Amino acid sequence: MNKKTDLRVLRTQQSIRKAFYELLQEKGYEAITIQDLADRAMINRNTFYLHHQSKPDLLNTCMDELLGEVKKAIVLCPINTRPYRISMLETVMQAVLEHVSRNASFYRVMLNEENRIYPFRTKLETILKDKLNEGRNPAEEPSPPEISRELLLEYLVSSFMGVVIWWVKSDLSLPASDVSAQFSRIAAYGYLKAAGVALEETHAL
Structure with a gap:
């Protein structure tokens, strides 16, 4: 009996999420009502409220589940080994892009x-920032640093997110492996050098 009940609950939850994803694409978050969700999931409003307190609660549940999967995807990606290799950043990026796909x-x-839906981007940026800053030990860093570590991290995460957003908007126009490899080279060598632009060195007199 309990097993049957659990399966029924699971199916209802899946129906609500499927309805939510479909309506998000069709109407956008703000326009969705609880009645819309109930009608699309073929349940009544009371059944919806047995599973979620509100539309924001449903959104947070879906976001947390998805972002939890992102964390699992990148948790084993090495990022703090020495010497540092470009492939480390590439591995993290590819794990994220494969999850996106x-x-x-x-x-x-x-x-x-x-x-x-600004909280989603903010939470994803936090996950990336924590991963890219993983194992950092300020005591082992050169002092004083030529460039702020916080600035570097913010720059890298913003660039990372920019690439993810571009990839999604372009309908995943390049393979995840290509995007990851190119991004890691840009991050490692700078965009001018990665683009093959010759730079003139300047020297103080």
């Missing part, structure tokens, strides 16, 4: 500025 429709909605 498996959930492309949801990412399109979540990262679309018109939908104003």
